[in-house]
Amino acid sequence: AALQCPKDSGRAVLGVGNLCAVALALALAPFPVLSNARLFLENLIKYGILVDPIQVVSLFLKDPYSWPSLCLVILSNVFVLAALHIEKHLAAGSLSEHSGSVLHSLNLLTVLCFPALVVLTVSSATPVGALFALLTYTIVFLKLFSFRDVNRWCRERRAKDESARLGELGTSPAPAKHNAASGQKTANGDVAEKSVSYPANLNYKDLYYFLLAPTLCYELNFPRSPRIRKRFLLRRLVEMLFFTQLIVGLIQQWMVPTIQNSMKPFRDMDYSRIIERLLKLAVPNHFIWLIFFYWLFHSSMNAVAEVLRFGDREFYRDWWNSESVTYFWQNWNIPVHKWCLRHFYVPMIRSGCRRWMARTAVFLLSAFFHEYLVSVPLRMFRLWAFMGMMAQLPLAWFVGKFLQGNYGNAAVWISLIIGQPIAVLMSVGSMPDPCFIQRWLSIPGGLLGVPGSLCYAGVSCGAKKQHRILTSG
Template identity: 50%
Template sequence: MGANHEENSLRYRRAQSVTTAEEITEKEKRARRSQFDRPCHKPRDSLFSWTSEFTNFTGLVNWGFLMLTIGGLRLCLENFLKYGIRVNPFEWIIVLTGYNEGKNYQYPSIILLMYSVVPAVISLLIEKAIAADLFTQKLGVTLQIINLLTEISLPVIVLNFSNQEFSFVGITTVCMIYLVIFLKLWSYCQTNHWCRNGTRTKKSKSLRRQSLSAPNSKNSDHEKTDDMMGIVKYPDNLNLRDLLYFLLAPTLCYELNFPRTTRIRKRFLIKRIVEVIFGMNLILALFQQWMIPSVKNAVDPFSQMDVVRITERLLKLAVPNHLIWLCFFYLSFHSFLNLMGELLHFADRNFYNDWWNSRNIAVFWSTWNMPVHLWAVRHVYIPITEMGYGKGLAGIVVFFISAFFHEYLVSVPLQMFRVWAFLGMMAQPPLSVISKFVERKLGVRWGNIIVWSSLILGQPLAIMMYYHDYAIAHYTPK
């Protein structure tokens, strides 16, 4: 008996060896706690281990922001000492207003911006003609396609065949506005096409039911409810007021009845106005003081194909470029779109999702720009799959269209055709496959690192290549 008691004491004195902390059973825990040695240890993982489930890193986040602030201040002082103060708001006013464009103060960019309403009105007139049976549907669709292609091609035609001088900022703004109107009119025409077909199908079914039996009371009650709630139906939506509201609304997808808010929040509106004014000045100052010198200094390394210096320039340019991109994202998708939504009582404010947590490239492209993502899914991806084609082909078509318009926004203002933006976008599907593989093999964090790496390094590389080609074409002595 004594020997057995001594054996048991020895057994309890030390816990059985285990491979992981979770394998210690409750029985062993109770046995250890019943001893007189006042145990203070329990199965626990280190806080930096992923299995610890510890998430409160607020202090480290504060430390990171403090280090970034100190590093940013040092870079600012270095920039001021090296280049002096380059910020000049009056230069931006001249460029943005087009004061230096053309001769005799014709301001070609402003004229093109004013003309951008004309294709929208033409689209409305064509839709009204189709609804009134003045045009056949086939002829109307053909005219809409011609109108859309003419609208998106107009900046290219004017820029290349006119003797007017455009500032880079002016023609870039024109191309951006014309592209937005193109996407909106595409949605406008396609949505009205759906409504037209749906209305005709509904009428034909209703006539068949009436010829066979009494009118359906449920449909009549449903129509009365819609009328009481003020629901707009096709073709009552075909008016100038409805079209102008859609052109100004912070969305690319047309609907006959947008969700509306009941009032304008004055405090919210004032905050967004202040953010837009401050954000625009901050971006322009960063671009003028920090971005332009870094880009100019990258020309020689690219010309000499010096890999080490190119890498150094790329890393140096990545910081200001990424900072400006983040400021531009907040200014555009939060401040400006919320400002427009508040003024227009537009209730759907889902302009972005948590793209910063994207676990792979595909998730990033479906979360960071929700207006474009919804447009692509609604008007390209789903129609292609409904025609019987596969999802893979539909996704490639979406990226091809996106790549084409990215190149449009760069090559047209620069007046030189390059494919760097196009190739960058077409590289996203294979990069998405790689990021998904990394996510699956190494975990979500590494997939997210791939996303951030592509954002931080990919954009400045494209900017350096475009500026190099532009400088060689325009500033190299012949």
């Protein structure tokens, strides 16, 4: 991972310097965001301490006796086992390629549709719990898609080798081993230590190792580290715990009041106040996004990889040095980038599609999953996430054509700092139910000028503290 490599340290932090310049420009702009420290202190003075770790539980569970999201996650094993047994029948020859392809397609389609239908119909599913379940199913979908493709490639290679052997007279070569990593680099970037041949890979242990591994690209043989480094693992676990609490605290203390105070300007269409709230939200949103990136791609993925002795640790590259939008999307999330390249972009190019068409298709796929993970948990279909992703195409063209070097890098940072809060405010502002955000964030009714009886029958004992969110505006 880029943060673990000391070489070329000057180049490695160039993008961070540009981030500081952009953040300083925002801090000195003639708006309420004068400085990050001032903003945080102002928040504490206005609202007091709003951090409540216990409140987080209510984001996952509405009814302590109903756990729909957890049940959904457990049920995902049904689709995993279905994919494994389809592959076993295909390897044994008891199922035709066409029938297997149809069954795989139906299984993958159900992986996406089934949890969405459950979330939309079961009222006890909370947005955060539903997001966790849908994210799990999305990962399962991508992994099973890769699992299907790689095993199909192995069967095609086996059929080709058998045809070659039949065409040779007077020779009896040993059966070829059909694996994805015999003496060469795998799609995950390293050389496997030992070889597993097809179809010996079709077993529960192999498949569930892949499902737990921090990669989306299936291999018959994954690179493995020699041992578990206990100190390294302990550091990653401590980071995970610390940054989880920090993210939750920043959201409760910094993000929620700003979002709450943005409701009235949206209802009144007060554009100057909307812009002011947008800039006020940009700084905490970006801090949380950066912390979340480190928590996910550096701490969490490295912890999982260490436990599984998974050898490929390239989860991200130096995206902070991006001088183009394209470079950013190719380097900030390496597991997804490798999957898109291997199972979507390259097959389209080989089928005769032009590169711009394949790139557009990749962004369309990404936009679909962004919308899927936002609209379904919120039960609100406004296509803001979809349009935000598709807007990356003209932005990438503009930055690539007119901005170079540091200017391009600054443009990427600005798009990240400003673009995300725009999507957040547009999504929240277009919610048809004015009480929804209150129920979601466990905030008592009546704080936004909405009668409390519309949201809850009563007001909790924390209402006086939360009332400062409105009165401090």
